[in-house]
Amino acid sequence: MHIATRMKTRTQGGITEVLILVNHPMDTGLVKSPLTHKIIPAHFIKTLTVAINHEPAVITDMGIAVSKDPLIAVKLKGAKSGDLVSVDWIDNEGMTGHAETHVS
Amino acid sequence: MNLPRRTFLKQAFSGTALAVAAGAGLLRPTQALARTWPTWPxxxxxxxxxxxxxxxxxxxxxxxxxxxxxxxxxxxxxxxxxxxxxxxxxxxxxxxxxxxxxxxxxxxxxxxxxxxxxxxxxxxxxxxxxxxxxxxxxxxxxxxxxxxxxxxxxxxxxx
Structure with a gap:
């Protein structure tokens, strides 16, 4: 299974907003499948890190309460045009995802 | 009727496309492996x-x-x-x-x-x-x- 990670940045007045979308199921481990009546095992992103020029800026720890297909926005300051913004995440099954973009 | 054969061919092709896509996808996360992850509380x-x-x-x-x-x-x-x-x-x-x-x-x-x-x-x-x-x-x-x-x-x- 490949999980898509997408990212977009928008700079205004010295503040760069980073918008992140990960197509992750974020299964809680508390829900029964309507088809099999078995619990769907927990599968969720644990940590998502946003970095600027490879230096971590925001490190987010998540629980099962974050919605399916997490859409997250953070804001960075002092980012200059051409700076590399990257996002990395890891879930409870050890799957990882990565996306990067340059500040326009 | 020819329909089952048509369907079969369609599925076979889309299957190949998926496998290629997955292969390409699998290569990318390796970049992240070197990273050290902070511990989840x-x-x-x-x-x-x-x-x-x-x-x-x-x-x-x-x-x-x-x-x-x-x-x-x-x-x-x-x-x-x-x-x-x-x-x-x-x-x-x-x-x-x-x-x-x-x-x-x-x-x-x-x-x-x-x-x-x-x-x-x-x-x-x-x-x-x-x-x-x-x-x-x-x-x-x-x-x-x-x-x-x-x-x-x-x-x-x-x-």
Whole structure:
């Protein structure tokens, strides 16, 4: 299974907003499948890190309460045009995802 | 009729396309492997009650009302997707936290900020039922908090 990670940045007045979308199921481990009546095992992103020029800026720890297909926005300051913004995440099954973009 | 054969061919081709796509996808995450991951605070994410959570996260730091803004809907039609925005104008926020009183586990997300970041976080969360949602901002010497009651019409946390 490949999980898509997408990212977009928008700079205004010295503040760069980073918008992140990960197509992750974020299964809680508390829900029964309507088809099999078995619990769907927990599968969720644990940590998502946003970095600027490879230096971590925001490190987010998540629980099962974050919605399916997490859409997250953070804001960075002092980012200059051409700076590399990257996002990395890891879930409870050890799957990882990565996306990067340059500040326009 | 020729239909089954047609269908078979179509499926065979789309199957190949998928396999190629998966192959390409599998190559990419290797870049991330070299990275060291901070430890996920498992204990905090297993606390059921918000007061116990507050104590566990912030210890004896004084908790004061205000200084943080939580933008949440008054009423959420779908508890599976409830948008939340935490923002603060306080200087040098260190951590942001979002907790839901009546969820199976109170803590939804815990955000560590560095000086590169602004005190802002936007996320969509699941809510099992109508509940108070609490936002926290931790600075060097105290914790600022605000709460909002969010009415949920259809729950999003199992059951």
């Amino acid at each position: 498992a204990q905090s994410f297993h606390i059921k009650h918000w007061q116990a959570l507050e104590h566990s996260l912030f210890g004896s730091k004084p908790v004061v009302n205000g200084g943080v803004h939580l933008h949440a809907p008054l009423e959420a039609e779908n508890g599976a997707v409830v948008p939340m925005v935490i923002s603060t104008k306080l200087a040098a926020p260190k951590r942001l936290a979002l907790a839901v009183d009546h969820n199976p586990y109170a803590l939804a997300t815990l955000v560590n900020l560095t000086p590169h970041a602004v005190g802002f976080f936007n996320v969509r969360i699941k809510m099992g039922k109508t509940s108070r949602v609490r936002a926290y901002v931790e600075t060097a010497d105290r914790v600022h908090t605000v709460d909002r009651l969010v009415k949920v019409t259809i729950g999003g946390c199992g059951g």
